[in-house]
Amino acid sequence: MSSSWSIDAVRAAFPALALQDDGVARAYLDAPAGTQMAGRSIDRMVRLMTTACANDGGVFRTSVEGEATMFEAHRACAALLNAASFEEIVFGLNTTSLLFHVSRILARDWRAGDEIVLSRMDHDANVAPWLAVAEERGVAVRWLDFDTETFRYDYDSLDALIGPRTRLVACNHASNLLGTINDVKRIAEAARAVGAVSVVDGVQSAPHMLTDVQALGCDLFVFSPYKVFGPHAGVLWMRGELMDRLTPLKVRPSPQQAPWMWAPGTPSFEAQAGVLGAIEHIAWLGGLGSEATLREQLAAGWRASQAWEGTLMRRFLAGLKAIPGMRLYGLGGDNELADRVPTFSFTLPGRQASEVVSDLASHNVFAWAGSFYAHEIAQRLGVAENGVVRVGLAHYTSKAEVDRALALLSA
Numbered sequence: 507m508s509s510s511w512s513i514d515a516v517r518a519a520f521p522a523l524a525l526q527d528d529g530v531a532r533a534y535l536d537a538p539a540g541t542q543m544a545g546r547s548i549d550r551m552v553r554l555m556t557t558a559c560a561n562d563g564g565v566f567r568t569s570v571e572g573e574a575t576m577f578e579a580h581r582a583c584a585a586l587l588n589a590a591s592f593e594e595i596v597f598g599l600n601t602t603s604l605l606f607h608v609s610r611i612l613a614r615d616w617r618a619g620d621e622i623v624l625s626r627m628d629h630d631a632n633v634a635p636w637l638a639v640a641e642e643r644g645v646a647v648r649w650l651d652f653d654t655e656t657f658r659y660d661y662d663s664l665d666a667l668i669g670p671r672t673r674l675v676a677c678n679h680a681s682n683l684l685g686t687i688n689d690v691k692r693i694a695e696a697a698r699a700v701g702a703v704s705v706v707d708g709v710q711s712a713p714h715m716l717t718d719v720q721a722l723g724c725d726l727f728v729f730s731p732y733k734v735f736g737p738h739a740g741v742l743w744m745r746g747e748l749m750d751r752l753t754p755l756k757v758r759p760s761p762q763q764a765p766w767m768w769a770p771g772t773p774s775f776e777a778q779a780g781v782l783g784a785i786e787h788i789a790w791l792g793g794l795g796s797e798a799t800l801r802e803q804l805a806a807g808w809r810a811s812q813a814w815e816g817t818l819m820r821r822f823l824a825g826l827k828a829i830p831g832m833r834l835y836g837l838g839g840d841n842e843l844a845d846r847v848p849t850f851s852f853t854l855p856g857r858q859a860s861e862v863v864s865d866l867a868s869h870n871v872f873a874w875a876g877s878f879y880a881h882e883i884a885q886r887l888g889v890a891e892n893g894v895v896r897v898g899l900a901h902y903t904s905k906a907e908v909d910r911a912l913a914l915l916s917a
């Protein structure tokens with residue numbers, strides 16, 4: 507894209523945005539559950555499946571070409587996350603299965619009486635795997651809570667929660683229900699100070715901002731490319747020094763080198779190609795030429811995306827707050843927008859969340875109701891039974907779509 511933002515050009519880069527049903531355009535406000543795929547991502551997948559469909563490691567053309575794409579996808583992910591090396595990037599099926607997988611690896615040397623800290627603001631993918639291994643090993647679980655008024659972690663409790671027996675601290679970068687962006691650096695620092703491993707669920711921050719795992723200071727960071735304009739897959743970053751201390755869970759004949767030895771079984775090479783295309787899409791958004799590094803292009807892409815999402819957030823919040831009796835579960839102040847992603851969970855007076863999204867769906871506006879596996883949050887907020895409506899915006903959302911949703915929600 508040229509250096510100035512054009513929402514029409516951005517939307518044209520997503521084939522699905524042109525679709526209509528019975529003459530009514532689709533409005534995809536379900537981004538936190540899964541974004542639409544960028545055309546570049548789809549094209550990369552089709553190309554790989556057409557011309558390079560084989561396992562890696564062979565001497566013939568399809569294998570050689572496919573392997574080259576595999577390396578390129580790992581390098582692109584390293585640039586996306588600011589990893590020290592592509593060797594720290596592990597592809598998997600999705601975030602949940604990657605976390606179940608690494609939980610077994612990390613827990614190998616946990617002892618009865620050790621402790622871990624989990625958060626009440628996390629998607630269950632970053633809770634259940636740790637609960638399971640903690641139970642197996644007799645490890646005590648301590649909980650990092652959040653404030654139900656400010657929707658932020660209770661950072662002051664960290665000193666009391668984290669101590670010499672703490673082996674692991676797990677938290678999220680952005681909440682999939684509240685939308686809060688959390689001070690992960692502070693949590694990772696507290697974990698590091700006692701030699702504990704910090705695990706960050708970046709699934710909801712990765713679609714909206716430049717990630718820098720080195721600046722965050724965590725040890726593991728995981729995200730789901732199908733929420734970042736690519737295909738269904740999971741990506742795990744693991745700090746090289748941590749890899750050096752751990753033993754992989756692998757079949758004996760498989761490669762002994764990082765990152766391959768950390769991923770169980772044959773990966774989806776086509777998904778890796780798709781992730782590469784999605785990253786190329788983000789780079790394209792920034793409008794920088796190829797003389798800039800990929801990381802610089804990505805930084806510019808995220809700056810442009812964030813500026814547009816900021817405009818959309820202000821517009822959506824203003825309209826939402828004008829609905830009498832609307833209750834927002836998340837940061838709502840105009841001066842708080844830098845601390846949230848454009849994911850809005852709310853209830854409307856006298857209407858079940860499920861009815862609201864059915865009504866939206868009948869007008870071809872797509873949104874979710876429920877509590878989205880944010881199991882602990884739903885309990886804490888008392889919304890587990892009826893759920894909330896969740897409207898999620900992305901950089902491809904138009905102002906007209908925001909207005910269309912608001913008109914239906916206010917009716």
Ligand SMILES: Cc1ncc(COP(=O)(O)O)c(C=O)c1O
Nearest residue numbers: 600601602629631682709710730
């Ligand atoms: C914050 C968060 N973490 C984890 C997950 C699970 O990701 P996956 O579907 O890739 O297992 C989700 C999915 O919605 C999520 O929003």
